[in-house]
Amino acid sequence: MTSAVAGPELEAHFTATIEHADRIEPRDWMPDGYRRTLVRQVAQHAHSEIIGMQPEGAWIGRAPSLRRKAILLAKVQDEAGHGLYLYSAAETLGVSRNELTEMLISGKQKYSSIFNYPTLSYTDVGTIGWLVDGAAICNQVPLCRTSFGPYGRAMIRICKEESFHQRQGFELLMTMMRGTDEQRAMVQESVDRFWWPALMMFGPPDEDSTNTEQSMEWGIKTHTNDELRQRFVDMSVPQAKALGVTLPDPDLVWNEERGQHDFGQPDWDEFWSVVKGDGPCNAQRIAHRKQAWDEGAWVREAATAFAAAADEEKTA
Amino acid sequence: MAEVHTHEADDHESAYAGLLVNDAHWAFGTDFEDPLAGVDTTVPEGIEPATLAAYCLMLGDDALVLSQRLSEWCSRAPDLEEDIALANIALDLLGQARLLLARAAKADPSIVPALPDGSPVPDEDRLAFFRDDLQFRNVRLAEVPNGDFAQTIVRVLLFSSWRLAVFERLVRSRDSVLAAVAAKGIKEMAYHRDFAARWFLTLARGTEESRRRLVAGLDQLWPLWPELFETHALEREAAEAGVAVEPFEVSAEVQVVLAQVFAASGIDRPERGALAGIQGKKGRDGRHTEAFSLLVAELQVVARAHPRGQW
Numbered sequence: 042m043t044s045a046v047a048g049p050e051l052e053a054h055f056t057a058t059i060e061h062a063d064r065i066e067p068r069d070w071m072p073d074g075y076r077r078t079l080v081r082q083v084a085q086h087a088h089s090e091i092i093g094m095q096p097e098g099a100w101i102g103r104a105p106s107l108r109r110k111a112i113l114l115a116k117v118q119d120e121a122g123h124g125l126y127l128y129s130a131a132e133t134l135g136v137s138r139n140e141l142t143e144m145l146i147s148g149k150q151k152y153s154s155i156f157n158y159p160t161l162s163y164t165d166v167g168t169i170g171w172l173v174d175g176a177a178i179c180n181q182v183p184l185c186r187t188s189f190g191p192y193g194r195a196m197i198r199i200c201k202e203e204s205f206h207q208r209q210g211f212e213l214l215m216t217m218m219r220g221t222d223e224q225r226a227m228v229q230e231s232v233d234r235f236w237w238p239a240l241m242m243f244g245p246p247d248e249d250s251t252n253t254e255q256s257m258e259w260g261i262k263t264h265t266n267d268e269l270r271q272r273f274v275d276m277s278v279p280q281a282k283a284l285g286v287t288l289p290d291p292d293l294v295w296n297e298e299r300g301q302h303d304f305g306q307p308d309w310d311e312f313w314s315v316v317k318g319d320g321p322c323n324a325q326r327i328a329h330r331k332q333a334w335d336e337g338a339w340v341r342e343a344a345t346a347f348a349a350a351a352d353e354e355k356t357a
Numbered sequence: 358m359a360e361v362h363t364h365e366a367d368d369h370e371s372a373y374a375g376l377l378v379n380d381a382h383w384a385f386g387t388d389f390e391d392p393l394a395g396v397d398t399t400v401p402e403g404i405e406p407a408t409l410a411a412y413c414l415m416l417g418d419d420a421l422v423l424s425q426r427l428s429e430w431c432s433r434a435p436d437l438e439e440d441i442a443l444a445n446i447a448l449d450l451l452g453q454a455r456l457l458l459a460r461a462a463k464a465d466p467s468i469v470p471a472l473p474d475g476s477p478v479p480d481e482d483r484l485a486f487f488r489d490d491l492q493f494r495n496v497r498l499a500e501v502p503n504g505d506f507a508q509t510i511v512r513v514l515l516f517s518s519w520r521l522a523v524f525e526r527l528v529r530s531r532d533s534v535l536a537a538v539a540a541k542g543i544k545e546m547a548y549h550r551d552f553a554a555r556w557f558l559t560l561a562r563g564t565e566e567s568r569r570r571l572v573a574g575l576d577q578l579w580p581l582w583p584e585l586f587e588t589h590a591l592e593r594e595a596a597e598a599g600v601a602v603e604p605f606e607v608s609a610e611v612q613v614v615l616a617q618v619f620a621a622s623g624i625d626r627p628e629r630g631a632l633a634g635i636q637g638k639k640g641r642d643g644r645h646t647e648a649f650s651l652l653v654a655e656l657q658v659v660a661r662a663h664p665r666g667q668w
Contacts, residue, residue, distance in 0.1 A: 094432040094440075101428045105660035106482045106668045107421075107455045111448060114428050118444035121437050128437075163659045213668070220477075220667040329432070337435025339570070340506050343563025350562065 064190035067133035087127035088152035130191040157320030170210010172239040188260035243270040404598035410465035417457030418495035424450035449545040486660035508574030514553035521546035522607035561622030583631035
């Protein structure tokens with residue numbers, strides 16, 4: 042609607058702001074497509090934080106030391122906090138948290154596919170911290186400079202906490218590697234399961250990525266999927282070595298000429314099947330979220346009714 | 358630090374810088390330091406170490422078990438704000454439990470479960486993860502399943518009102534660890550009580566359904582309430598030595614607090630008798646409800662599979 046009445050000056054101003062790498066703010070004019078893309082991306086990111094509470098949250102009750110239990114509970118709580126910041130950023134684009142939650146539950150909006158993989162051992166808490174949060178950071182650090190102000194600012198705060206989580210995850214794996222043979226085997230088994238899904242977190246190869254080009258032009262996205270994936274691999278290799286685990290990729294090798302690692306491709310058929318809804322946990326994750334949302338409806342209604350009654354008393 | 362191969366230096370590195378360095382910025386520390394480091398852990402004169410340890414287990418197990426229950430809400434609360442708040446409460450209680458179990462172990466090392474030689478599991482974790490359910494001394498109010506959000510609010514209100522009153526007296530304990538735990542815990546328990554009291558009022562005055570659920574939750578938990586004020590023989594002994602608080606002492610003031618919340622909410626005090634024990638034995642003696650063994654099983658399953666494990 043706005044683009045139809047927007048003068049060329051508005052559009053020119055928007056383009057200039059992007060070109061100068063300045064921030065677009067909620068009250069600024071923006072093309073409809075930019076707004077739609079942002080709502081989609083910020084909402085998807087918020088949903089990922091909230092759905093991401095489930096796989097790790099499942100192990101809070103079983104964490105094997107009081108200290109680890111506290112670390113895990115605090116981490117999952119941080120994810121709820123990240124969801125809050127991001128839903129707030131999305132709200133500045135004119136869409137409410139309730140609407141977004143409904144869209145998540147009805148499957149109209151997505152979340153990161155990585156959370157459709159199950160956590161099968163407590164060790165996965167460490168591996169998710171190291172690899173999944175690590176991949177998320179690779180994706181998210183550039184977003185601190187994204188063109189939309191509220192999103193960029195939320196990302197700065199989130200990235201700091203995520204890098205903290207990543208280090209905690211890495212530290213758990215490191216501690217387990219110093220433990221018993223069984224514990225070392227648990228770490229390797231978990232890394233074997235999560236390595237490829239972590240590589241998938243950067244999205245399909247550039248030639249198959251439909252949204253990348255426009256998003257890069259708008260400054261929403263600043264690096265391509267393949268660039269970020271390469272960076273993640275290059276960073277993870279020395280970390281794996283320090284841990285003493287083997288990354289499950291026979292093609293992984295340092296390429297002196299490129300100054301980067303060569304590596305194999307994830308199973309993209311599996312990726313698309315998970316994205317399309319057939320992953321190991323897609324249905325379970327949404328059902329869990331839906332159940333919490335539905336079962337909480339009477340509480341939210343009570344809070345609204347109570348607040349309305351209190352307002353009435355004030356004005357009476 | 359290991360060499361990281363990157364072809365350009367930019368802000369990616371900041372997120373990774375120091376990943377391989379063991380610095381002081383980790384939450385809760387990176388090592389397995391004694392949670393009581395720097396605190397005077399001498400057992401005060403005039404009390405049996407076993408009695409002091411039992412009393413610490415009572416307060417510690419209350420906190421551990423309720424924390425375990427409250428953390429079940431994680432990712433399941435009615436909205437994100439409540440998810441965060443319930444996790445906060447669970448974290449506070451977990452912190453109290455860790456100190457109290459460590460104190461119990463220090464006071465009387467003979468209560469700490471034996472593990473294979475060379476096991477790195479610290480004492481407080483041995484108590485939490487390697488005791489059998491019949492050895493836990495928590496009140497049964499802490500262990501019963503959560504029920505719905507209303508019932509959870511009622512439990513937090515009842516528990517925190519009671520524990521806050523206990524801690525307000527326990528700051529004068531002759532045991533410096535207990536006094537310190539209480540001093541820190543007072544602020545936490547006051548927040549828990551405030552959170553629960555506000556939701557109690559909201560649910561009572563919100564909708565018909567929320568009121569109905571609140572009344573049902575209160576009715577359900579009320580029979581477990583008197584157990585909190587029954588003074589166990591060991592509590593009396595510890596109180597006489599100036600170390601513990603007789604819970605009976607705080608009864609009147611806690612009832613006044615509750616009466617205020619009930620009055621503001623227009624809720625009647627339930628008319629229900631106290632839940633009986635088994636041959637008179639209740640939570641403090643290790644006689645629990647049917648749900649408890651399952652709670653303990655979940656709590657301990659990973660730790661028990663790795664008695665030599667380090668985490």
